[in-house]
Amino acid sequence: MRCNRVNLPRQLVLGTAMQSLKNTHSGGGSTELTPKQLRQLAKQERRRKYADLAIQGTNNSSIASKRSVERLYLSKMGVNESVDEPGLSREYFKFFVPKPLRRSPCINRGYWLRIYAVKSKIDAIAAATMDQRIVVINLGCGFDPLPFQLLDPLNKQNKQYQNRLSFVDLDYPDLLQNKKKIIESSPELTAIVGDWKKSNRGNGIYEAEKYILAACDLNLASGFQALMSSLELEDPSVIKIFVAEVSLAYMKTSKANEIITACGQLDNSHFIILEQLLPVGPSEPFSKQMLKHFRKNDSPLQSVENIPTKIAQQARFQECGFPYTNIGNMYQLWETIADNVKDQIESIEAFDELEEFFLFCHHYVIGHSTNVSDFLFQPKFLLNGQDDKQDFSTRTMSVLPNSLADGVLERKFGASAMLPSGEIIYAQGCFNSRLDDVLIINPVLHTVKNLDINASAGGPQGRMCHTLTHIDGDLCLMAGGRGGPNQAFSDTWLLKRAGKGDGESDWHFQKGLSLPEPRYRHAACALNASEVLIFGGRTDGGKFLIYDSLNNTILSPAVQGNVPLLKSAALAFNKDDQVGVIVGGSTQNDEVQDKMITFKYDGRTRTIIIENVHFHPLFKRYGSKCIFTCKGRVLIIGGSGPEVLLGQKTSIIEVCLDSGQITLIEVPKSVWDTGLPMLVGFEVQRTSQDKYYILGGGAVCYGFGSVWNSGLHFQIASH
Numbered sequence: 029m030r031c032n033r034v035n036l037p038r039q040l041v042l043g044t045a046m047q048s049l050k051n052t053h054s055g056g057g058s059t060e061l062t063p064k065q066l067r068q069l070a071k072q073e074r075r076r077k078y079a080d081l082a083i084q085g086t087n088n089s090s091i092a093s094k095r096s097v098e099r100l101y102l103s104k105m106g107v108n109e110s111v112d113e114p115g116l117s118r119e120y121f122k123f124f125v126p127k128p129l130r131r132s133p134c135i136n137r138g139y140w141l142r143i144y145a146v147k148s149k150i151d152a153i154a155a156a157t158m159d160q161r162i163v164v165i166n167l168g169c170g171f172d173p174l175p176f177q178l179l180d181p182l183n184k185q186n187k188q189y190q191n192r193l194s195f196v197d198l199d200y201p202d203l204l205q206n207k208k209k210i211i212e213s214s215p216e217l218t219a220i221v222g223d224w225k226k227s228n229r230g231n232g233i234y235e236a237e238k239y240i241l242a243a244c245d246l247n248l249a250s251g252f253q254a255l256m257s258s259l260e261l262e263d264p265s266v267i268k269i270f271v272a273e274v275s276l277a278y279m280k281t282s283k284a285n286e287i288i289t290a291c292g293q294l295d296n297s298h299f300i301i302l303e304q305l306l307p308v309g310p311s312e313p314f315s316k317q318m319l320k321h322f323r324k325n326d327s328p329l330q331s332v333e334n335i336p337t338k339i340a341q342q343a344r345f346q347e348c349g350f351p352y353t354n355i356g357n358m359y360q361l362w363e364t365i366a367d368n369v370k371d372q373i374e375s376i377e378a379f380d381e382l383e384e385f386f387l388f389c390h391h392y393v394i395g396h397s398t399n400v401s402d403f404l405f406q407p408k409f410l411l412n413g414q415d416d417k418q419d420f421s422t423r424t425m426s427v428l429p430n431s432l433a434d435g436v437l438e439r440k441f442g443a444s445a446m447l448p449s450g451e452i453i454y455a456q457g458c459f460n461s462r463l464d465d466v467l468i469i470n471p472v473l474h475t476v477k478n479l480d481i482n483a484s485a486g487g488p489q490g491r492m493c494h495t496l497t498h499i500d501g502d503l504c505l506m507a508g509g510r511g512g513p514n515q516a517f518s519d520t521w522l523l524k525r526a527g528k529g530d531g532e533s534d535w536h537f538q539k540g541l542s543l544p545e546p547r548y549r550h551a552a553c554a555l556n557a558s559e560v561l562i563f564g565g566r567t568d569g570g571k572f573l574i575y576d577s578l579n580n581t582i583l584s585p586a587v588q589g590n591v592p593l594l595k596s597a598a599l600a601f602n603k604d605d606q607v608g609v610i611v612g613g614s615t616q617n618d619e620v621q622d623k624m625i626t627f628k629y630d631g632r633t634r635t636i637i638i639e640n641v642h643f644h645p646l647f648k649r650y651g652s653k654c655i656f657t658c659k660g661r662v663l664i665i666g667g668s669g670p671e672v673l674l675g676q677k678t679s680i681i682e683v684c685l686d687s688g689q690i691t692l693i694e695v696p697k698s699v700w701d702t703g704l705p706m707l708v709g710f711e712v713q714r715t716s717q718d719k720y721y722i723l724g725g726g727a728v729c730y731g732f733g734s735v736w737n738s739g740l741h742f743q744i745a746s747h
Contacts, residue, residue: 094142099130100130100377101377102143104372105369123217133378135731137377142273142302146271146302147177150164160192162193163196164269168273168275196259197240197242198243229255253290262295266296269297270297285344292350298398298403301345301397306391310333313703313707314727317729320732350397358393359390360409383667386650421691421692430740431741436476437739439457440458441457441492442456447502450470450715452471455467462511471721492709494506494508497553505552508546520542521537544569550566551597552599556603559574561599561629562575566616570584588638589637591625594615595650598610598667612647620649620650624643625640646690662682663693666725679707680693705738708727710723717743718744719743723737723739
């Protein structure tokens with residue numbers, strides 16, 4: 029169950045290959061090959077061998093990540109608990125990863141979910157059947173130790189299988205030989221599978237009592253079918269569970285589908301697939317990085333562009349002989365997990381990468397298909413597609429030259445403020461680690477300079493997920509933020525320019541009042557020339573605070589109407605009309621909202637008055653930004669959510685506050701194809717010329733590397 033195509037390696041022993049080529053040219057005769065033909069053949073074989081080794085190499089990354097999960101999560105969650113020693117967790121990945129690594133929180137959570145995905149489907153099939161023998165055939169097993177986990181008699185969870193399971197692991201012969209050696213060198217694994225016995229089923233097959241290692245070239249469906257026949261899997265009384273965890277994805281679609289079809293021709297079969305998706309095409313930023321990663325590693329995904337969506341996966345399996353399907357993405361699976369299990373996961377490792385988790389989940393399908401007509405899928409996923417069928421009006425976006433594409437802007441979860449001069453202050457954020465610098469950007473002069481004001485003692489320490497709000501003149505308020513996810517800040521800082529100076533050296537920080545409680549992932553906006561409204565965030569405090577710079581006080585305003593305490597909601601305010609808007613965000617338990625809330629501010633009574641609430645799936649965003657385009661209309665930009673992956677037409681939308689009517693701001697195809705910024709952890713500012721700058725942002729794309737934005741400069745056609 030690794031990121032690995034299943035195929036026999038092409039040995040660089042040319043005898044067999046040359047004989048094959050001779051047979052091709054001479055009908056089996058002994059015609060000698062010319063020196064040029066020999067060189068071409070050798071080159072071809074080296075190429076094939078290199079490609080096979082590159083694909084096998086993906087096993088190392090996958091198994092190391094799963095070992096990270098085993099050490100950190102499984103051992104603390106009662107998973108694989110020993111019968112003989114209650115409270116002791118049995119470990120299996122450790123035998124295949126001698127030097128364990130600790131992965132990032134998002135990678136750990138993603139691989140935990142992958143481990144859970146496959147095992148939960150096997151559990152469901154076992155629970156729905158009685159007394160029948162079950163054989164699990166792992167197509168591209170790599171070093172994944174699932175058989176040892178589920179066959180281990182000392183693992184008390186295995187009582188549910190009633191001793192009905194057996195396993196067949198298929199992969200490259202040299203990899204299987206290495207796996208066999210590891211098993212033989214590990215008394216614990218040997219005790220689980222038992223002694224090897226002589227096999228009469230052919231070369232490259234190693235048999236134990238309930239476990240078989242079998243080399244098989246899945247590019248030859250006839251050979252695969254012959255192997256299934258030799259393993260007596262044509263018996264309709266035997267339940268067959270075929271597992272392909274990111275293995276068929278490396279094969280040509282036609283070849284992979286031949287294998288699925290061969291599996292579907294066997295009665296009483298189930299097929300569990302976990303592989304990549306491209307829900308809005310290959311140009312979406314996460315998709316682009318994912319495809320780039322596999323190409324760079326010489327193991328390109330060959331099926332995903334032909335079968336990019338859940339609906340396409342459903343059609344694929346139905347056409348290949350599995351008429352009954354249950355196809356979802358990984359977030360749909362996550363939603364089925366019990367709350368107490370999620371609470372355990374949350375307690376083990378601080379996690380504040382929800383945008384990245386959503387992106388990962390959208391790009392992986394978990395599918396269970398069967399040819400058993402009366403099998404009941406539990407739970408049944410809804411096969412909803414992208415929300416692109418509704419009719420929306422569309423406005424055009426003009427992308428302007430981005431003169432601010434400077435490496436110093438590569439950061440995420442910084443905070444920015446637009447000054448009356450047209451300059452933009454961009455403070456701190458994260459680039460691999462927290463930053464403590466402050467930049468001043470001049471869009472007219474096309475300059476980015478470091479203010480270097482934290483050199484003196486007493487300035488704010490590096491942080492992310494904070495806010496920076498322009499109040500009046502050359503005065504801004506920095507509030508809250510965090511270091512690590514468990515290091516929330518309650519401090520505030522006034523950033524001001526001394527006297528009437530206009531140089532970068534005139535800026536300095538002054539410590540302000542402390543917030544009543546720490547908070548980060550909040551939002552803030554200026555209500556007038558002295559007051560800043562702070563809303564939400566990860567906090568134990570209230571929903572709203574007002575920082576009064578004139579009287580140097582912090583107060584809690586009155587609120588008329590209902591609004592939840594939200595993290596990473598978008599907030600914008602029009603000071604001329606005293607009207608504001610809150611979009612998306614999540615509750616404290618990560619339920620993302622599909623609301624756009626409009627409110628008014630009564631400065632006389634300091635009251636927030638909720639006026640209207642509109643609902644739409646395109647509002648269901650975490651970490652988006654919003655900004656007024658004109659009276660009564662706002663842009664909503666970016667973020668990510670659990671249900672809809674934002675695409676070329678939905679990443680940026682404009683909404684009428686009164687009616688809730690949505691207008692799509694379509695990204696030009698040239699920009700979409702070459703690379704829209706990753707709209708996570710970014711900032712947006714509007715210039716006096718009705719032009720918009722997207723600054724910074726980026727994301728860790730699961731195990732595929734990080735994406736950092738160079739920014740985007742655009743304007744929108746007028747109404």
